[in-house]
Amino acid sequence: MRALLGLYDPADTTDWGPIRAAQMNAGSQLALFMLAANVVGASLIVLNFAALVPLWKLASWGALVGAVGVAVAFRRLAVRHRTERTATLGDVRDTVLDGLALGAVWSIAPLLFGANADAQAASGMWIILSILMAASSVAMAALPLATIMFLVVLGGANAVAISLIHSPALGAASLLFTLLLVFACTARGKALVVIRANEIALAERDETVSLLLREFEDKAADWLWETDAQRRVMRANPRFAVSLGVDPMAINGMPFLQVLAGPAWESGNFASGLRGLAESLKKREPFRDILIPVFVDGEERWWELTGSPRFNEDGSFIGFRGVGSDVTEARESANKISRMARYDTLTGLPNRLLINESLAVAMSEADRWNTRCAFMMIDLDRFKAVNDTLGHPVGDRLLMRVSERLKQLMSANDIIGRLGGDEFAVVVRDASDAAAVERLARTIIDVLSAPYDVDNHTLYIGASVGLAFGPRDGRTAEMLIRSADLALYRSKDAGGGLFHAYEPQLHVEAEERRVLEIALRGAIENDQLHLLYQPVVQAGTGALMGFEALLRWTHPEFGPISPAKFVPLAEDARLIAAIGEWVLRRACMEAAGWDDPIRIAVNVSPEQLHNANFAAFVARALKESGLHPSRLELEVTESVFMREGTAAIQTLEAILDMGVRLSLDDFGTGYSSLGYLSRTRFSSIKIDRSFVQGASKGQKEAIAIIRAVVALADSLGMATTAEGVETEDEHRLIQALGCTKVQGYYFGRPLPVTEARALATRDSDSGIAQVA
The missing domain is CATH 3.30.70.270 (Reverse transcriptase/Diguanylate cyclase domain)
Structure with missing residues (x-):
């Protein structure tokens, strides 16, 4: 209400400048009308009181009313051009002076002339004033603040005069009439403001739609199409025809499907999209974004069509109407993206x-x-x-x-x-x-x-x-x-x-590997791993030289699991490092309780040696167990040296510097490059059991390889250990070939920790052959 009266501008998103301009323009358009109404009303009052009031008084009052009316009219006409498009809050507030001035000069009539009036003159005056007030509340409702001021001043004076001349009851009735006119003026003023605000919003929306339509026209991206009940083109849209490369008049009346099918219409070789469109047209059901190929000047284009059936007031089907778009470029981009997503x-x-x-x-x-x-x-x-x-x-x-x-x-x-x-x-x-x-x-x-x-x-x-x-x-x-x-x-x-x-067996093996891997991950925590110790003896005397620590796994459900199964699995699953550290720590702790100088040999995976922190772990294991470094022997295979650019050599050198011994395991079964022997300081070479068995069968190649390895080791100051000796004849043969140490079932199977501990604490002069 305060915004309507012009008392303040609301803090919303509405622009009140054009609305206030509309208020001011409405006042300007009726300025001359209100001037005429004031002049006519003043003339009627003068005639009404001509016989009762001195003429000079009436003339003076009439002149005053005319002067004020002219001043108000010119004030409103003067601001018409300035407030044609927008007006300020001050422009609306200034009109309150017009209402006060007019109300003041018109209130003179009832207050000054009414006291001398008879019943007929008084009635005539009140009728004239009531008509003037009613006309003002309707005609000048666009400026409610000025009009309300006019009604309040004049209506108040009129009510006072009636109360003094006749009765307070009639004065109260006059005051009620004035209030009703005020409410009417306010309601009409609000309605006019709302109408103007809606007109402004519609104008802005029309302008936006026009801009969008103009943009679509410029880009020529979409067009309209329309058919009759027989599915023939009617009122062909020029842009639709241009997109087809034909004259709009030429396709009017043609079947819509024939226009779209082009050369395929005669052959009947229609695309699936066109068949779907025909089905929708036949069923008279709306469709959306149907993609069809269209040939324009021999070039294939892709159109996307949307349409809805049309019905007249009687509900009869009269055809289809819809829009179409050329989506060739979008389709090509989508195909390119799809190709990028599906091709290397x-x-x-x-x-x-x-x-x-x-x-x-x-x-x-x-x-x-x-x-x-x-x-x-x-x-x-x-x-x-x-x-x-x-x-x-x-x-x-x-x-x-x-x-x-x-x-x-x-x-x-x-x-x-x-x-x-x-x-x-x-x-x-x-x-x-x-x-x-x-x-x-x-x-x-x-x-x-x-x-x-x-x-x-x-x-x-x-x-x-x-x-x-x-x-x-x-x-x-x-x-x-x-x-x-x-x-x-x-x-x-x-x-x-x-x-x-x-083969189905592959799946069985893969599933077994998966189950074993899961079980292996918890083997250490569940105390399922344990070590066995196989004796290593001196070839000539059979005296105990040490043990090789062998890892075993006993699962509570699967039972004993072969190392040939779980060690490669541990390497593939990146578990070998953790398991290898457990083996080394446990072997060192056990060997520390044996008689000196019995050694413990531990197999080390290449993955452990390629870890730069492995040397530090070896040092920590020796320190925690109290085992002298010379009593620890690490066994490595040739595969350690197959990876170039790693820290394996540096790790081995750091371990050797501690005093730990190094043995080359399974020599002769891999690449067997002599260069490996020169890369680091091995203390012994282990001859694989396959050569031992071959030599025992009289194979010349196996015997020659064993002799060559022994000779090579002797020249480099290394010991040789023959693996897999199982009979007395094999023992004598290996001894004759010059091997330094021997291990195998003939001298002892892998022993549990208690038996190995008992064997290690015996007199070092006693031979293992006698106790095995």
Whole structure:
């Protein structure tokens, strides 16, 4: 209400400037009308009191009313141009002076002239004033503050005069009439303001819509279309026709589907989207975003159509109306994004996502037609060495060459893709001929194993393949991929360069590995691991030299588990470091209680030696146990030296500097490079049991290797230990060949800790052969 009266501007988002301008303009438009009303009203009052009041008084009052009326009218007309579009709060407030001035001059009539009036003159005066007040409350309601001031002043004077001349009751009635006019003026003023505010909002909205329509017209992105009840084009929109490249008049009356089908209308070879559109038109149901191909000047474009049925007032169907958009560019962008999401950026081959989708389709088709499909996993052999030695750019170019060779091997029945890294995959849609699929696997291995010329480098790599047939080896794409992956692991474990088909046993082994890995993770905490100690004796006298600590695992449910199973599993699962530390700590604590100088030998995994903190752990284990470093012997294999650029050599040197002895285990079974012996200070070489058994059978090669190793060790100041001696004849042969130490079942099986402790504390002069 205060905002309406012009007392303050509300702190909302509405712009009151145009609204107040409308108030001022309404007052300006009726300024002359109100001036005429004042002049006519004053003239009627003069005539009404001409016989009762002196003429000079009436003339003076009439002149005053005319002067004030003229002044008010000119004031309102003077601000018309300034307040045409916007007006301030002060402009509206200033009109209160107009109302007060007019009310004051008009109140003279009842107060001054009413006292001398008879009943007829008084009635005439009150009728004239009532009409003037009523007219003002309606005509000048746009400026409610000024009008209310006019009504209050004049109505109050009129009520006072009536109360004094006639009765207070009639004065109260006059005052009530004045209040009703005030309320009426306020209500009408509010209605006018609301109407103007809505007009302003609609104008702004129309302007916004016009801008949007203009923008659509400029971009020519959308158009309207309309059909009659027979689905013929009617009132063809010019932009719709231009988009088709035809004259609007030429397509009026043509079937809508014929216009969209173009050349395909005669052949009947319609796109699926057009068939869906025809079905919606036939059923007279609304549709949205139907995508159809349209040929414009021989070029394929893609349109998106939306439409709704139209009905007349009687409910009869009269056709369709809708909008269309050319979404060719958006579709091309979507296709490009989809390709980027489904194709490998380096090789251009389908990536893992598309391979999975293709395999799912192949599985569905195989299930539908009761046939078979196949899936191959391909892993490159020795590819990591190329990346490590020549760098990733060369590796990337090599992968591109690999993909080119694979593409040449594929037929329409096959899909080749890159899963990532150096892994590829092949989906064979129809694998009814299993022999042909296996020939393809062998061909892939042979082709990929041929040398490559990349950046003046001749590179040799190989490939391993895992093969699985669906649905035999998996009812879903995920299961089939897993089966092929298991077969690939079998190929890699066999040395690479091979292919293996999935067998159910592979899944059993994988599940067993999974269960064992879970159990192995809690083996230390659950006290399931323990050590056995196998004696190592002097070859000539049989005197006890020490023990080799052998790890064993007894599971409460699965029973004893072979180290051949759980040690490789521990290495793959990155558990070997924690287990190895437990073994070393436990062996050192036990050996510290044996008679000096009996030693303890502990096998160390390459993963432990590649850890830069391993030397510090060895030192801590020796300190905590109190074992002298010379009584600890660590056994390592040649695989420690196969990884270049690691800290293994530095770790071994740090351990040797403590006084710990070092033994090279399983010498002769690996690469057996003599360079390994020069890399660090070994104290002994262990000869694998396979050579001992071969020598006992008279194999010349095994005997020659043992002699060569013994001679090499003697020249380097190293001892030799023969493993796996199980008979007296083998013992004599090994002794004759010059081996320094011997271990095997002939001298003693791996012993529990109590038996090993009892044996170690006996007189060192007693021979082990006599007590075994």
